[in-house]
Amino acid sequence: MLNSDLAKIFYEIADILEMQHVQWKPAAYRKAARAIESLPEDVADVFKKKGVEGLKEISGVGEGLAAKIVEYLTTKRIKEYDELKKKIPRHLSILIDIPGLGPKHAELLHKKLGINNIEDLKKAIAAHKLAKLSGFGAKSEENIAKGLELFAQGTARTLLGTALPIAEALIMQIKQVKGIGNIEVAGSVRRRKETIGDIDILVTAKDPKPIMERFTHLPDVKRIMAQGPTKSSILLKNNLQVDCRVLEEKSYGAALNYFTGSKEHNIVLREIAIKKGFKLSEYGLFNRKTNAFVAGRTEEEVYKKLGLPYIPPELRENAGEIEAARQGKLPVLVEEKDLKGDLHMHTTYSDGNNSTEEMIKAAIARGYEYIAITDHSPSVHIAHGMTEKRLVKQLAEIEKLQKKYKDITILAGSEVDILPNGSMDYSDKILKRLDWVIGSVHSAFKMPRDKMTRRICKAMENPYVRVIGHPSGRLMGKREPYDVDMKAVFQMAKKTGTFLEIDSQPPRLDLKDVHIRAAIDAGVTLVIDSDAHDVNQLRFISLGLMTARRGWATKKDIANCLPLDKFLKLKK
DNA sequence: GCCGTTTTCGGCCCGACTGTTTTCAGTCG
Numbered sequence: 001m002l003n004s005d006l007a008k009i010f011y012e013i014a015d016i017l018e019m020q021h022v023q024w025k026p027a028a029y030r031k032a033a034r035a036i037e038s039l040p041e042d043v044a045d046v047f048k049k050k051g052v053e054g055l056k057e058i059s060g061v062g063e064g065l066a067a068k069i070v071e072y073l074t075t076k077r078i079k080e081y082d083e084l085k086k087k088i089p090r091h092l093s094i095l096i097d098i099p100g101l102g103p104k105h106a107e108l109l110h111k112k113l114g115i116n117n118i119e120d121l122k123k124a125i126a127a128h129k130l131a132k133l134s135g136f137g138a139k140s141e142e143n144i145a146k147g148l149e150l151f152a153q154g155t156a157r158t159l160l161g162t163a164l165p166i167a168e169a170l171i172m173q174i175k176q177v178k179g180i181g182n183i184e185v186a187g188s189v190r191r192r193k194e195t196i197g198d199i200d201i202l203v204t205a206k207d208p209k210p211i212m213e214r215f216t217h218l219p220d221v222k223r224i225m226a227q228g229p230t231k232s233s234i235l236l237k238n239n240l241q242v243d244c245r246v247l248e249e250k251s252y253g254a255a256l257n258y259f260t261g262s263k264e265h266n267i268v269l270r271e272i273a274i275k276k277g278f279k280l281s282e283y284g285l286f287n288r289k290t291n292a293f294v295a296g297r298t299e300e301e302v303y304k305k306l307g308l309p310y311i312p313p314e315l316r317e318n319a320g321e322i323e324a325a326r327q328g329k330l331p332v333l334v335e336e337k338d339l340k341g342d343l344h345m346h347t348t349y350s351d352g353n354n355s356t357e358e359m360i361k362a363a364i365a366r367g368y369e370y371i372a373i374t375d376h377s378p379s380v381h382i383a384h385g386m387t388e389k390r391l392v393k394q395l396a397e398i399e400k401l402q403k404k405y406k407d408i409t410i411l412a413g414s415e416v417d418i419l420p421n422g423s424m425d426y427s428d429k430i431l432k433r434l435d436w437v438i439g440s441v442h443s444a445f446k447m448p449r450d451k452m453t454r455r456i457c458k459a460m461e462n463p464y465v466r467v468i469g470h471p472s473g474r475l476m477g478k479r480e481p482y483d484v485d486m487k488a489v490f491q492m493a494k495k496t497g498t499f500l501e502i503d504s505q506p507p508r509l510d511l512k513d514v515h516i517r518a519a520i521d522a523g524v525t526l527v528i529d530s531d532a533h534d535v536n537q538l539r540f541i542s543l544g545l546m547t548a549r550r551g552w553a554t555k556k557d558i559a560n561c562l563p564l565d566k567f568l569k570l571k572k
Numbered sequence: 573g574c575c576g577t578t579t580t581c582g583g584c585c586c587g588a589c590t591g592t593t594t595t596c597a598g599t600c601g
Contacts, residue, residue, distance in 0.1 A: 024584065028573040031584095062574045100590095102599050135598090139591055187601090200601085226600095228589050233600095243601080245588085258586090263601070270585045275577085281586050288578095 006072060007037040009081055010065075015093050016084045019107035026103075031060035034264050038319045040517075044073055059268075092116055100147035108135065122148065157195035158240055159476060161506025161543050164189060167199045170218065170242060177214045179205050181249050186259035191313045192546035194509045195476060198241035200259050208246035215244045251283045254296035257303075258282035264318035265311075272306050272322075280306075314549040333549040334528075338561040341370035342541055344415065344438055344469060344501065344529030349394050350375035351383035353534040356394065357401055362535035364408050369564045372411035372436040373398060377425035379417045380442050386414075388430050395433065409564055411435035415469055420444040422458030424465065431464035438501065440469035441482065449483040456489055460498040467499040467527050470510040477507060486515055490522035497571070499527045499559050502551075504544030505537075516551025525570075527559050 010033035014026035035058050036043060046054045047070065055066040072078050088110070094117065095106040109115040112133055113124050124130055125148070130141040167185040175183055180203055184190070187200030203211055208230045216224050216232050225233040231245045247255045258266060259282065273280035279288045284296025285305055295301040300310045308325045312333055315321040324330050346352035347359055354362070356373055363371045375394065376385040386394065391414060398412045413436030417425035424431060424439065431437055439459040447455065459465050471489060472481035493500050500519055503510045508531070511519060519526060528548055530541040548558065555561045559570060 025573055027584070031574080060574070064573055100599070104598060135592070137592060143590085198601095226589055231588055233589090259601085261601085266601095267585060274585080277578090279586085283587090 003036050003039050003043050006043060006069065007033040009072070009078060010036070012093055013078075013081055013084060015096055015103050016088055018103035019088060019092075019110075021104075021107075028060065029065075031267075032058070032065050034267075034318070035059045035061065038264055038317060040320055043069060047073055094118065095121060098144065098147045098151045100143045105136075105140075108133070118148075118151075157197055159506045160189070160192060160194055160196060160509070160546070161540070163196045163199060163240070164543075166236075166238075166240065167201070170199070170201060173218055174201065174203065174211065174214055174244070177205075177210050179207060180211065181205055182252050184256060186256060187243075187261060190260045191262065191316060192550055194512060194547065194550075198243060201242065201244045202252075202255055202259050203244065203246045204249045204252050204255075205246055206248070211244070211246050245282075247282065249297070250293070251296050253298035253300070253302050254280070254284040255282040257299045260313050260316065262317050265316035265322070268318055268322055269306060272308075276306065278305070312549065314546065315552065331552045331554045334545065334553050334555050334558050334561060336542055336545055338555045338558070339368075339528065339541065339545065340563055340567070341368045341372075341409075341560045342366075342530050342532070342538060343372040343411070343413070343436060343467070343527055343560055344374050344503070345371065345532040345538070346375050346383075346415075347373060347394075349384075349386055349390060350380070351533060356397055358535055359532070359538075360401055360405055360408065360410060362538055364405060366538055368408060370409040370411060370567070372413040372438075374413040374415040374436065374438050376442075377414060377416040379419065379425050383442075385417070385425075388426060391426070391430065413437060415440050416465070417442055418455060418459040420447065420455060422455040424459065424462055428462075428464065431462070434464065436466055437464045438467050438469040439465040441473055445473060445479070445482050447482065449485060452482050453485040453488050456484060457492040460489075460492045460496045465498060467501050468493070469501045469529075470503040470505075470508050470531070471500050472510050472512070472515065474510055474512075475507045476509070481510075486518065487522075490519050490524050493519070493524045494522055499525050502526055502528045502544045502548050503531045504529060504540040504542070504547075505531050506540065506543060509543060509547045511547075511551070513547055513550035516548055516553055520551065520553060520557050525559050526553065526557055529560075 010029045014029035018026040039058065052066050052070060055061055055069050068078050092106060092110055095101055096103050113129055115121050115124055125141060125145050130136050130144065131138045167189050171183055171185065182204045184202050185199060186202045188196040189199055205211055212232050216227055216234060220236045221234045222237045223235040225235055233241060233243045235241055245259065270280045273285060277288050278294060279286045285294040285302055286292060287294055295305040303310050309330060311321050311325050311330065342363060345359055347354060347356045376383040378385040378387050395412050398410050402410050413434055415438040418439045418441050419425055456468060460468065474481035500511060502516060516526065528541060528544040530538050532538045532540065559567060
């Protein structure tokens with residue numbers, strides 16, 4: 001069972017109840033849904049282990065909701081949910097996914113205009129029926145029409161690797177306004193989430209007016225979505241939404257905390273604040289009774305007054321970080337300076353853009369102690385996989401280059417295909433000659449789960465395969481991950497001493513955050529690689545590092561944080 | 573529906589912006 005399935009039902013119940021003007025219950029259902037969604041353990045397992053009492057330990061779950069969870073686990077249904085669904089037409093709940101249209105208005109549109117789905121809504125807008133409704137107007141109709149447009153474009157999220165440079169560029173442009181104190185990107189970009197929905201920019205200044213002016217008139221603005229004295233939203237020409245908020249200097253920490261989120265993390269912090277007699281908002285932490293300012297200049301200060309150590313943004317998902325913080329068990333996250341080498345990169349020998357020597361020089365410039373050159377094996381035809389003969393030629397060249405560049409150790413490696421039957425694309429005889437072998441799947445992606453799992457596990461049993469490259473094979477926005485039993489992969493990786501890769505290519509970020517955390521829990525050691533196909537892609541490794549941090553990785557979980565001598569001593 | 577060093581009853585995270593209001597509800601983050 002997926003926790004997210006159950007959470008989805010609770011969210012939907014909340015929406016339906018809200019449409020019926022039920023008070024408070026919607027919030028209760030949503031709260032429980034959020035807790036279940038971010039629960040590291042499967043709800044079914046919780047119930048199996050600890051029964052109903054275990055379920056009630058989940059925050060926001062009490063007697064009533066625990067009973068509903070049990071009902072769902074045992075009968076696969078929730079009676080009340082089925083009843084509620086009967087009361088509202090199918091697909092009406094889809095309407096509230098339209099930006100600008102919430103449960104209350106959706107219900108009103110249904111009641112007054114008989115709108116049951118997106119098609120009905122489009123027709124009603126075309127006939128200007130909405131504008132005549134009391135509570136609505138020409139503007140509301142226009143807004144919903146615009147929301148419908150955005151909805152039609154899909155809820156496609158933007159890759160972190162795409163959003164980060166855009167955010168940086170926007171900040172540079174806004175910075176030109178005089179009188180800016182701090183300016184920083186917040187939101188999911190600051191939490192380094194693999195994909196982001198919008199960009200949040202936070203600014204401190206005495207006078208917000210010129211900043212709002214500048215922000216809403218940036219060269220790439222397609223449309224101003226909202227404009228107020230301290231907060232505005234714009235849509236960029238690339239359809240990315242950007243929010244900007246201006247606050248006073250003394251609120252900077254509280255505001256940064258607030259706008260970094262996640263929403264779920266913030267809600268828990270505010271609940272802690274209340275219990276301590278405070279009120280927490282983007283303006284600061286205040287005494288609930290006297291309204292006196294308690295903290296807010298820095299995030300550290302806010303956390304401290306709440307009785308917590310500083311929690312890094314990457315962990316703020318309400319996925320156990322607050323409990324860990326309370327118990328002093330927060331991980332010391334791996335940092336960019338800890339990385340001593342990069343163990344996956346391509347050259348013109350296969351599908352890279354630069355020569356082996358150019359890659360080496362670029363790696364030296366980045367200050368690495370060691371790298372591995374890892375071009376493709378023959379069966380990856382589209383990537384000009386190397387025949388054994390060409391590989392041997394490259395090995396000789398690497399040997400020569402190693403003599404020329406003594407500041408870095410060059411591991412002669414290869415990214416070798418794991419064939420559909422689980423055997424490797426080069427003979428063991430050749431693999432034996434290599435310093436570093438990555439095993440990767442690049443073909444037959446659609447194998448059934450058990451076959452794919454066996455395929456990858458068999459590769460790990462090969463004594464020369466040191467690491468599995470991009471273990472899930474996903475390309476965000478383009479290709480689903482292959483169907484593979486990750487738990488089994490983690491167990492085999494642990495058993496055979498094979499590393500698993502965190503591939504840093506922007507659409508890959510593979511392993512992903514939750515898998516990284518699970519792999520570490522399973523005792524697996526990881527490797528962060530750029531998988532660079534160009535000298536300019538070596539820097540992608542920072543994206544993999546961010547993902548590792550989101551997966552609670554410490555320095556000791558990452559093999560390429562070891563200095564060369566220790567790294568070389570790691571035996572399979 | 574949940575929850576308790578304000579409360580077992582009566583609260584529930586907090587605030588900005590918008591549009592339709594003539595003092596506030598809906599939506600969003």
